[in-house]
Amino acid sequence: MKLLVPYLTAGVTENWIDYLLAMQAAGADAVEIGLPFSDPMLDGVTIQQASDQALARGVTIDSILAEIKGVPVRVPLIAFTYANLVFRPGADEFCRRLAEAGFRGLIVPDLPLDEAASVEAAAASHGIELTLLVAPVTPDDRLAEIVARSRGYIYAVSRMGTTGERDALASSAATLAARIKAAQAARIDAASALPVLVGFGVSGPAQAAEAGRAGDGVVIGSALMRRVLDGATPADLEAEVRALRAALDRADQEATADHASHAEISGHRG
Amino acid sequence: MPTLMTTPAAGRFGGFGGRFVPESLVPACDALAAAFSGAWADPAFRAELGDLLAVYAGRPTPLTPARNLSAALGVELLLKREDLAHTGSHKINNVLGQALLARRMGKRRILAETGAGQHGVAAATAAALLGLEATVFMGERDIERQQLNVLRMTTLGATVVPVTTGSRTLKDATNEAMRAWVADVDDAHFLLGSVGGPHPYPWMVRELQRVIGDEARSQSPYVPDVVVACVGGGSNAAGTFAGFADTPARLVGVEAAGGAAMSSGRPGVVHGARSMVLQDADGQVAEAASIAAGLDYPGIGPEHAFLGSVGRAEYHCVKDDEVVAAVRRLARAEGIICALESAHAVAWVLREAGGPLLPTGSRVLLTLSGRGDKDMATLGEVA
Numbered sequence: 194m195k196l197l198v199p200y201l202t203a204g205v206t207e208n209w210i211d212y213l214l215a216m217q218a219a220g221a222d223a224v225e226i227g228l229p230f231s232d233p234m235l236d237g238v239t240i241q242q243a244s245d246q247a248l249a250r251g252v253t254i255d256s257i258l259a260e261i262k263g264v265p266v267r268v269p270l271i272a273f274t275y276a277n278l279v280f281r282p283g284a285d286e287f288c289r290r291l292a293e294a295g296f297r298g299l300i301v302p303d304l305p306l307d308e309a310a311s312v313e314a315a316a317a318s319h320g321i322e323l324t325l326l327v328a329p330v331t332p333d334d335r336l337a338e339i340v341a342r343s344r345g346y347i348y349a350v351s352r353m354g355t356t357g358e359r360d361a362l363a364s365s366a367a368t369l370a371a372r373i374k375a376a377q378a379a380r381i382d383a384a385s386a387l388p389v390l391v392g393f394g395v396s397g398p399a400q401a402a403e404a405g406r407a408g409d410g411v412v413i414g415s416a417l418m419r420r421v422l423d424g425a426t427p428a429d430l431e432a433e434v435r436a437l438r439a440a441l442d443r444a445d446q447e448a449t450a451d452h453a454s455h456a457e458i459s460g461h462r463g
Numbered sequence: 464m465p466t467l468m469t470t471p472a473a474g475r476f477g478g479f480g481g482r483f484v485p486e487s488l489v490p491a492c493d494a495l496a497a498a499f500s501g502a503w504a505d506p507a508f509r510a511e512l513g514d515l516l517a518v519y520a521g522r523p524t525p526l527t528p529a530r531n532l533s534a535a536l537g538v539e540l541l542l543k544r545e546d547l548a549h550t551g552s553h554k555i556n557n558v559l560g561q562a563l564l565a566r567r568m569g570k571r572r573i574l575a576e577t578g579a580g581q582h583g584v585a586a587a588t589a590a591a592l593l594g595l596e597a598t599v600f601m602g603e604r605d606i607e608r609q610q611l612n613v614l615r616m617t618t619l620g621a622t623v624v625p626v627t628t629g630s631r632t633l634k635d636a637t638n639e640a641m642r643a644w645v646a647d648v649d650d651a652h653f654l655l656g657s658v659g660g661p662h663p664y665p666w667m668v669r670e671l672q673r674v675i676g677d678e679a680r681s682q683s684p685y686v687p688d689v690v691v692a693c694v695g696g697g698s699n700a701a702g703t704f705a706g707f708a709d710t711p712a713r714l715v716g717v718e719a720a721g722g723a724a725m726s727s728g729r730p731g732v733v734h735g736a737r738s739m740v741l742q743d744a745d746g747q748v749a750e751a752a753s754i755a756a757g758l759d760y761p762g763i764g765p766e767h768a769f770l771g772s773v774g775r776a777e778y779h780c781v782k783d784d785e786v787v788a789a790v791r792r793l794a795r796a797e798g799i800i801c802a803l804e805s806a807h808a809v810a811w812v813l814r815e816a817g818g819p820l821l822p823t824g825s826r827v828l829l830t831l832s833g834r835g836d837k838d839m840a841t842l843g844e845v846a
Contacts, residue, residue, distance in 0.1 A: 230746075230747065231629065231747040231748045232629070232634065232635075232638050232733060232734075232748050233638075234485075234638045234641050234642060234734070235485045235487075235642070235645070237642070238628075241628050245628070245629070248747065253744075253745050254745045255745075275732075276483050276732040277731045277732045277733060277740070277742065277746040277748070278745060278746040278747075279746075280730075280731065280732055280737075280746070281729075281731060281742065281744070281745060281746030282746075302485050302486075303483045303484060303485055303732070303735070304483060305482065305483070305484060305485070305486050305489050306486075306489075307481075307482060307489070308481055308482065308483055325486075326485070326486045327486060328485070328486040328487040328489075329487075330487060330489075330490045330491075330648065331486055331489070331490070332490065335489075339486075350485075350486065350487060353487055353645060353646060353647075353648060354487075354642075354645055354646040355642045355645060355646065
């Protein structure tokens with residue numbers, strides 16, 4: 194099956210947890226939880242607005258993690274945030290708090306391979322999977338190292354640009370996913386089996402299906418957060434995510450006619 | 464005595480610096496570091512830049528003895544006159560170097576962030592001269608208070624993009640410029656205006672600004688006791704300090720009290736480097752608040768964080784009212800209207816002269832980083 198990983202900015206509204214539960218109910222395989230940062234330099238205008246809105250509401254990392262702790266979430270949660278929030282309490286303490294709140298993974302878009310060692314070690318010691326990102330411009334030797342060191346997933350950044358909705362999926366998405374798959378095929382360890390998620394600028398069911406065909410799954414953020422900012426209810430959002438789920442499942446059925454492709458997330462939270 | 468970093472391969476200044484950028488920008492940073500290394504070692508590049516600095520930017524800038532103030536304060540004060548450089552500040556030194564480099568790398572356009580607009584004007588100037596397209600990102604709030612520089616940029620043919628997110632100042636303009644760079648990394652060079660950002664910027668910009676310190680060192684009749692410059696990101700201070708790092712001179716950076724990353728910040732990662740950052744307990748970056756738009760920035764270049772941490776340089780701060788008073792005192796004593804940014808260094812000297820930090824008889828070299836025309840409206844408002 195193809196993995197569907199919606200993104201939600203934590204604290205964006207008072208009832209943000211309801212959106213999380215709606216995503217789960219609609220068939221999300223995991224949820225990326227954006228921990229809002231004051232200077233989200235890799236995010237486009239939608240996630241910037243969502244982050245500003247959350248911070249203006251006064252949420253803190255502590256308040257977010259405390260809210261999540263009591264919630265019956267079955268799907269894996271992956272934190273998406275920026276390096277300064279990780280380093281401020283120290284990578285070890287930050288990962289400890291994530292693990293305590295039930296998170297499975299962590300993505301830090303401004304922490305490239307060369308700066309990642311201390312966070313990789315801290316994450317590993319607390320059972321947090323640090324997922325690394327690959328970009329269309331990443332050279333082959335570097336891509337191979339990212340594939341070897343990434344945990345949980347391998348995140349294929351579909352295009353050169355920020356997060357945000359686009360009219361079409363970039364052609365670089367399929368090319369990059371294929372390059373990552375080729376690098377995985379050259380390995381015999383666990384890295385060879387990590388799901389490749391395609392993200393950044395994936396908008397709507399048709400693009401989700403296209404991105405899903407390119408990799409093992411898709412991350413969808415801005416397209417959903419735009420609806421939340423515009424006042425969509427949790428029920429509205431659940432319908433959106435169901436449509437994405439259906440599109441991905443259709444893409445998967447078409448693909449299995451050619452070859453069996455199984456990418457699963459092993460284990461479940463709690 | 465620790466001196467400035469001379470082997471920049473890792474982009475580290477002690478525990479500061481580095482390259483905290485999205486994967487999408489890593490190859491571009493690598494390419495830029497290689498290109499600058501090559502250019503800086505190439506006599507032809509150095510000659511071309513040296514020629515532009517002389518016949519276009521007006522270098523060397525004079526070292527002016529501030530005779531009246533010196534007599535009044537009981538210290539010997541020399542002013543390194545970057546306010547007399549073309550476009551009105553030291554920013555021209557950096558932009559000419561980076562624009563030449565951009566052309567050498569085959570880039571068609573430059574992207575720049577600006578606070579007070581001095582870097583934006585300089586970048587637009589260099590782009591016009593060298594046939595590059597310029598897009599300058601500027602916070603909406605800074606656009607309101609620096610109208611003159613906005614008009615200068617558009618007159619020079621640059622596109623000024625208002626930034627409406629966050630605090631609508633330099634920090635947000637920098638975010639937006641980096642976002643634009645990710646989206647156009649093949650065609651565009653990110654012409655960063657200060658000694659912050661990911662490697663190679665802190666090193667490259669300091670090298671391009673060291674002409675300030677090298678000139679001052681050769682112009683000064685003696686090695687001063689104290690070398691002082693204002694610090695926002697810290698490029699004029701870095702360039703000035705570079706000329707004196709291997710002397711016994713005390714190096715003093717003066718920050719705005721409302722943007723004092725060294726005095727009030729903690730180590731953090733913002734805009735691609737680990738340095739000192741104003742931030743809260745979670746790591747949310749604080750909004751700076753200074754009358755000088757060019758110092759309205761919650762971070763500082765990583766080399767300053769390093770020099771401060773090892774005690775080679777000291778960092779102090781002054782308040783807005785001291786800064787306004789300093790502009791007026793310098794103007795009336797010496798007939799020089801300096802920028803609000805530069806006036807921070809002046810204000811520190813005015814405050815400390817005769818005290819323990821700056822004993823009577825001290826010989827002080829102060830970099831006057833820019834001229835104050837742009838600030839006349841602001842000064843008018845504070846009467």
